[in-house]
Amino acid sequence: MALHFEVHAGSPSPIYEQIEKQIRREVAAGRLPIGEQLPSVRALAEQLTVNPNTVARAYAELTAEGVIESQQGRGFFVAERRQILSKEERLRRLDEAARRFLDETVFLDFSLPELLQRLETLSTEYSKSRK
């Protein structure tokens, strides 16, 4: 499987966070299916030219969130999806994402019902693509 990650050093987002986000997105979109093996820490660090500890940290955070799991001696795999974040934390993240969404869409002058309808359409397409 050819996974293509990229990182930008010098950005306000730390490198481990960038790796984390990309993997989370690939998993959410189904491009990294459940059970799929991730590149080893060493291999991904080499591919991205970053310190292996940075990749290890991204994997550790994703493991703590239940997105991936480590199998002793075999490496990291995409985990069966289960929610392990608290309700509070999920809400916090939803608000954060919603604010970013609003920041980028407010100047497009769509009404709230129009935005909601659009979200619904896209969400349906998104679920289809995951199957």
Next chain:
Amino acid sequence: MSEYVIETHGLTRYFGRHCVVNELNLRVPRGSIFGFLGRNGAGKSTTIRMLLGMIEPTRGSARILGRDSRELTPEDRARIGYLPEGHHVYGWMTVAECGKFQSDFYPKWNEEIFRAVLSHFRLDMKNKAGNLSRGQRAGLCLALVLAPEPELLILDDPALGLDPVARRSLIQSMLYVTRRADRTILFSSHLLSDVERVADEICVLDRGVLRASCRLDTFRKQVRQFTLRYDGEGPPLPELPGLLESFRTEGELSIIIANLDPEGEARLRALPVHSFEEVPLSLEDSFVSYVGERGEKSFFTKDLEGVK
């Protein structure tokens, strides 16, 4: 075997009446890639030269690989690789001759590594060192310093003057060397995006004074930026000990602050404003703000290691 390959105690150096390195207490953990940061003239090269016993401290001491830096034996030195600032080479020698010359000083010499680094920088054994480009010279110097497989590598501004491709090769070489957990690199650099790629730990030297020494992630977490928006004049800022920068524009106040404790943050959040937002900073912006004019010498982040 000590956990630290470099340990300094009150290391101080004067040049005349000018204090260049002031009471430095530095610890470099074994196996780390340690970024030594500071502006030009902050005292980085002087510190490095004291670590290697090339100049005497005025006061204090340094231990390197467990030995006092003033008493390093040739055997100790063979375990340390040092790349001085500027990528100096003997111009009249060929690349091969440089290798032969250098290898005679070391009990261990890994010709495979020497050749691998040369080819990484696209160097030919027959080239005259004096005709090389800056990037190629850097490659040659790096090959010469890596081939003896030193336990501790000290690189003084290795990226100086290099193009982006040569810099990437440099970083790859640094990561390659530290694949073995017992190898340590201390390097100074002004290129914060390179530092971000490779360093586990950093320290910040400012006018001879150590202002921070901690994990890179900790430093990033401890220097934060907030934007407050309000109507009219806006509230006065409470007294905050770690304030690095603040600037007001119309209806808006941006602040950058180091080591904000929970009480300080609570006081900020309690201000009568209509929005309060944390704005992430790049490593470079954090650094610039940290060693900017307003800073004082009291923000050691080592104490805050492990703060969530």
